[in-house]
Amino acid sequence: MVSTVAERVASVQTQIAAACARVHRPVDSVTLIAVSKTHPASLILEAVAAGLRDFGENRVEESGKIKPVNERAGVPLTWHMIGHVQSRKAREVTRHFRWIHSLDSVKLAERYARFAQADNVMLNVLLEVNVSGEATKEGLEANRWQSDPAQRADLWAAVRQIVALPGLRVRGLMTIAPIVPEPEQARPYFVALRKLRDGVANDFPVTDWQTLSMGMTDDYSIAIEEGATFVRIGRAIFGAREQVQDKAER
Secondary structure, eight states: OOOSHHHHHHHHHHHHHHHHHHTTOOGGGSEEEEEOTTSOHHHHHHHHHTTOOEEEESSGGGGGGHHHHHHHHSSOOEEEEOSOOOGGGHHHHHHHOSEEEEEOOHHHHHHHHHHHHHHTOOEEEEEEEESSOOTTOOSEEOTTTTTOHHHHHHHHHHHHHHHTSTTEEEEEEEOOOOOOSSGGGGHHHHHHHHHHHHHHHHHOTTSOOOEEEOOOTTTHHHHHHTTOSEEEESHHHHOOOSSOOOTTOO
C-alpha cells in the first residue's frame, strides 16, 4: 500500500505520464501542483525531496508555512493560491503567491493590480470561471456563454477590463468540475473550459491563454486528456485530513 509522500508523488506522476501518453502530449506539458492545505510544513518538505517544486494553498491563513518551507527547501519553489479570496485578504495573497488561480471579479483584479504595482512585481493570474452553472461554485459565470448573448457580453466585458490592468499577467483559465460518481462524467466540464479558452484567446490575443488549471485528485487524468496544464492534487499526495475538504481541491 502506498504510504509515504514520495511513493504517492511517484504514483501520481505515473498516472500523469499515462494520461499524457494516451493523448500524445509531452509529460512536461503538465505541472503537478501539490496542495497541502492544513498539512504541516514537514510533509511539504517531503514532497520537495520527492522532486516537486509547485505548491498550492486554498486559504490565505495557510501562507504562514511558506517562509519556513522556502528557507529549508534548498531549491526555488513556486506558490499558487488556488482558493477563493475575499477582497480584504488580497494584500496577503500578493505578498506570498506569484500564481493566483482564483481571480473571479474585476474588483478583486483591481486590488491585486494595485498591490502588485506597489510591490513592483508581476502576478500570474488565471480567471476562475464557472462552466457548470452550479450555484455553489465560485467564478465568473460561463455555463451559457455560447448560447446566452447577455452572459457572453458580461464575461467578455470582465475579461476586457482585467487583461488591461497593470501588474497582472493573465495566463489562462481555471475551473472546478462538479463532484460526480465517475471521473469520466467530469469530462464535459473540462471540454467546456478548453473551448472557452479558445474563444477568449481569439478575441483577446494580448496574452497567451495557454494555461488551463483543471483536474484534482479524483479526475486529473481526464482533465489532462482534455488539455489541463496545471493539475491541483492534495489528497492523493498528502493523504486525507479530518476537515471537510474545500472546493479548490477535493
